[in-house]
Amino acid sequence: MDEASAWQLIATGDPTLFAIVRLSLAVSLAAVVLGAVIGLPLGAALALLRFRGRALLLVALNAMMGLPPVVVGLATYLLLSRTGPLGNLGLLFTPTAMVIVQTVLIVPIIGALTRQTIEDLAQEYRDELAALAVGPIGRMTTLLWDARFSLLTALLAGFGRAAAEVGAVMIVGGNIDGFTRTMTTAVALETSKGDLPLALGLGLILIAIVVAINAAAWAVRAVAERQAA
Template sequence: MWEITVEAIRLIARGDAEVLEIAALSLRVTAASVLASCAIGMPLGAAVGAFAFPGRRAATAALSALMGLPPVVVGLAVYLLLSASGPLHWLDILYSPAAMVLAQTLLVTPLVAALTREVVAGRAAEYRDLFASLRAGPLLRLRALLLDARGALATVALAGFGRAIAEVGAVIVVGGNIAHHTRVMTTAIALETSKGELELALALGLILLGISLGVNAAVMLLRGPSGALAA
C-alpha cells in the first residue's frame, strides 16, 4: 500500500502525461456542463422562486425530485437519444465529450435550479413591495434578484461543479471511456482499479479528492460561519 501511494504521488509530482490529460478532460467537461446548467437552471429556478403561478408548488416539488435522478438512467436516456436509431442521431456526438457534457448538464441542472429557487424565493418576498412601487416587469425583477443573489449563486455553481466532477454512471454510458478521447478521472479510476493498475487509479483519486475538498472549502467560505447561503 505504501509503495502504491508513493508511486501515485510521484506520478502527480512529475506531471505524468496520462494523468494530466485525463484530469484536464475531466475539468473541461465539468466546466462546460456546469456553465450550461447555470445558464438554464438559474433563470428557471429564479422564475419558480420569484413568481406566483398555477402549478408553482408542483414545479418546486419536481425540481426537488429531479435532484435525485439516477446517473445511469440519465446516461441511458441520452444514449437512446443519440444512438443511430435515436431522434438526435444526426448530431453524431455519441461517445464524445459533447455527449458527456449533455448528460452531466441534465444531471446538474435540476440541482442548480432547486438551489437557485431557494435562494431567490426569500429575496423575492423581501423586495415585492419595492418592485411593485417601481412597476418592474418580470425580466427586470429576475435580473435584479439574480444580481442581488450573486454571492449565493456562486455557491450554487460550486455545488453543481462538485456534483459533476464526481459523476461516473452517466458519462461512462455515453462517453464509452475511450482512451485519449473520453476518459475522465472517475471512469479511469474504475477501469484502472479493475485492471489492477492501482498507482494510476490512486493518483487520479488524489487529484479528484483534492478538487472535491477545494470545492467544499470554497462553498463553506461562501456560506460563512452561520452556514447559510451568502448574500
C-alpha cells in the first residue's frame, strides 16, 4: 500500500515531492561544481609538485575523507552562526550553507582521487612531458584534460557523498519545509512522522538519480574509449 502510494506521488508529479527533489539536486550539483573547482587542481598539484610539507598535506587530505559529517556540520554552524566569524553574512539555515558544508565534505574525496589518477598518469607520460619541457601548470592542465573521463569517477563519488548527506545538512540547513528540506532530510523526517509514501517516493527518486548519473558517466567513458581505440 505504501509502495503504491509512493509511485502515485511520483506519477502525479506531487509538488511537495518534486520541490524537495529540485532543491536537493541544485544543492548537490552546486557542491560538486565547487568541489571540482577546488579538488581537481588541488589533487593535480599534490600529484605533480614536490614541496616541504607535502607529506603532511597528503595525510591531512586522506584523513579528511573520513571526517564525521556531523562534526563538519557543527564546525560550519559555529562559523555561520550569529556569534561566529561569518555570522554577519546571514547564511545559516539557507541553501547556501548546505552547499558550503557539502563542498567541505566532498573536496577531500575529489582531491584524493584526482591525486592518485594524475600521479599514475604522470608516470606514464613522464618522458614525453620532459622532452617537451612542459612547465608545472602545463602539466597539470594537460594531465587533467587527458584524465577527464577517469576523473568522472571522482566527481561521481563526490556527488554520491553530497546527495546522501543528512546530518551536516540538517545542522546548517535546519530542514525548513519549502526552503532547506532535501531528499535525505525529508526521508528521515517523514519516516519518523510515519508518512512512508512520501519517504519511499523520495528514496526511489534518489536511487533513480544516482543510477542515471552513473549510467551516463559509464556511457561517456565507453564512447571515449571506443573513439580512442
